[in-house]
Amino acid sequence: MSRGKLSRRMATAAAVAAAGLALAGVATSPAAAAGGKVQGWKVSTSPYRCTGDVCLYYSPGAEGAIWAKTSFTDYNLSDNRFWSDQYGSAGSGQSVNDNAASQENNTAYTLYTYTGANMTGSVAWTPAWYGGNLGAVGMRNTVSSYEVR
Template sequence: MHKWTKRRTAAIAGALAAAGLAITGLSATPAAAEGGKIQGWRIDSSPFRCDWGAVCFYYSPGAEGAIWRKYADTDYNLGDNKFWSNNYGSAGSGMQVHDNSASMDNGTGGTLWAWKNINMTGSVAWTPSGYGGNLGNVGLRNEISSYNVTY
């Protein structure tokens, strides 16, 4: 095979590989991983919304909008829980907590793990005791379906 034929064959093979990735919607570079630590604010800073001993999820970023609060270390399926309005906002009131949470606070004495799927599976966002943050910072805004607290 001549040199120019080898180069031409290699160029055609490369173009076909790139076209195949484009057609299938795949990328040659890996996607960014979802999940990780969020620690945007201390929950005892103003406005203080999540009681000590509680887990709180919010419909909007920055601990704003409607709130959902629970004094329990585990919820395997947030689909049966709904946000309610309060003095800090009503956006999202009546919506399911499942796949509608933009931020969270951890008022427990342990680490809060917020999971993408029910039954605590899939990607996870976590925050230490006394902190909260925006779920969008780790690619999980409107993606949380369950949570647990570990001590």
């Protein structure tokens, strides 16, 4: 068999296999693969930006504009906006919904962030007193609600 014919057969076989996996629900998309433990740094690390129980940031590494809340739940982040402080302003005025790149949990409990409103969709969790980048678990710019429990 010629090299070209073999390459075409291998490509066809790979395409058929991929289609079969997709039909069986085995193939993963970014949304399907999203979620997991977000733990990159202790919130006691300077600068101490997170003055609420939960803080979301427009940029990775707890940078850019901030949104802080002293409540253990928010069912829909679409009515909240990032604001600037002395440490960052990128993203100030933007909706928090689907715009957070990092988060901090300034409580003694676990923070759960969700891709859907009303605590639905994929979930990421951050242990007590930790922060981290949402991109590490495929959830950058997808968070729509959270709860602490």
